[in-house]
Amino acid sequence: GENVEQHPSTLSVQEGDSAVIKCTYSDSASNYFPWYKQELGKGPQLIIDIRSNVGEKKDQRIAVTLNKTAKHFSLHITETQPEDSAVYFCAASNNAGNMLTFGGGTRLMVKP
Amino acid sequence: DAGVIQSPRHEVTEMGQEVTLRCKPISGHNSLFWYRQTMMRGLELLIYFNNNVPIDDSGMPEDRFSAKMPNASFSTLKIQPSEPRDSAVYFCASSLAQNQPQHFGDGTRLSIL
Numbered sequence: 001g002e003n004v005e006q007h008p009s010t011l012s013v014q015e016g017d018s019a020v021i022k023c024t025y026s027d028s029a030s031n032y033f034p035w036y037k038q039e040l041g042k043g044p045q046l047i048i049d050i051r052s053n054v055g056e057k058k059d060q061r062i063a064v065t066l067n068k069t070a071k072h073f074s075l076h077i078t079e080t081q082p083e084d085s086a087v088y089f090c091a092a093s094n095n096a097g098n099m100l101t102f103g104g105g106t107r108l109m110v111k112p
Numbered sequence: 113d114a115g116v117i118q119s120p121r122h123e124v125t126e127m128g129q130e131v132t133l134r135c136k137p138i139s140g141h142n143s144l145f146w147y148r149q150t151m152m153r154g155l156e157l158l159i160y161f162n163n164n165v166p167i168d169d170s171g172m173p174e175d176r177f178s179a180k181m182p183n184a185s186f187s188t189l190k191i192q193p194s195e196p197r198d199s200a201v202y203f204c205a206s207s208l209a210q211n212q213p214q215h216f217g218d219g220t221r222l223s224i225l
Contacts, residue, residue, distance in 0.1 A: 034213060043116075043203050043216035044155070089155065098143060098210040099168060102155040 002027040004092050006103030014111050019080050021106045023090035024072040030092040033066060033073050034100070038087045047088075048075070080110045114138070116217035118204050124223045130192040133220045136185055137206030145205040145214060146179055146189050155203075161187065162210055173198075194224045 003026040013019050025033075031052035036044035050057045050064045050073065057064050061080075066073040077084055087107050091100040117136040125131060137144045145160040159169040164181045172179070176195070181187040191198055201221050205214040 032211065036216075041218070043205075043218045046213050046215065049213055093211075098207065098212075098214075099157055099160065100145075100214065101157075104154050 002030060002092055002094075002101040004090060004101050004103040006090050006106055008106060009104065010107045010109070012109045012111065013080055015080060015082060017080055019075075019077045019084070019108055019110075021075045021088055021090070021108070022072060023074070023092075023103050024070075025092040025101075026071070027092070027094060028068075028071065029094040032093045033064070034091050035062075035064060035075050036089045036091065038089065038105075044089055077108075080108075082110050082112050084108060085110045116204055116206050116215055118202075118217035118220050120220060121218065122221045122223075124225065125194060126225050127195055128193045129224075130190065131194045131198075131222060131224075133189040133202050133204075133222070135187045135189070135204030135217060137187070137204070138215060139185070140208065141206035141215075142184075142209050143207045143212075143214075144181060144187050145207075146187070147203040147205065147216075149201045149203060149219070158189070196224045198222065199224050 006023045034049035037047045038044045048062050048064050061078045063076040087105045089105050090103040093100045119134045143162050146158040149155045158171045159179045161181045179189045201219045203216050203219045205216040207214045
């Protein structure tokens with residue numbers, strides 16, 4: 001089965017700096033990679049996703065890159081703000097059934 | 113638009129009791145997922161349905177857990193009998209179709225004493 005590893009487990013940045021979270025996956029058949037943001041007491045919220053037919057996707061201050069050869073993908077947040085503080089999860093799935101395998105999560109803290 | 117709605121938000125009960133968690137997916141969504149989140153194991157998929165039919169329940173921990181989806185707008189996850197190790201946050205998610213983004217509810221925090 002799929003295995004997704006996520007690093008770092010915690011990340012502290014100063015407001016305005018960039019934050020990068022990295023994930024690796026094991027199943028070369030995986031072709032869909034979403035990122036979720038989870039705030040305290042809430043469910044994970046989809047913030048961006050990428051499919052394996054593209055290498056990069058951007059949405060305002062958030063971007064995701066995918067390297068299929070190396071089987072890793074990354075989340076980039078620029079100009080971080082205190083409200084970006086949360087736990088971020090990466091995930092991977094293939095076309096076999098929409099079953100997401102999640103990474104272990106990264107707690108991002110943005111210091112004002 | 114209403115998102116995925118879960119109830120109750122919190123449940124505290126004694127071991128041995130039956131627990132029923134409820135989920136209303138987003139209207140029009142055909143796939144529904146139940147997840148469990150713990151500090152030790154992270155987010156784990158328990159079971160998912162497509163068009164009200166269970167597709168994969170390999171993540172269900174044991175026979176004490178069961179899930180149903182009697183219609184397109186309602187699903188339940190039942191634990192009987194409950195045990196302290198079942199304490200976790202249980203999330204329901206839905207998607208428009210297979211291979212479409214999943215949208216999560218705010219979860220049920222379950223504590224078994």
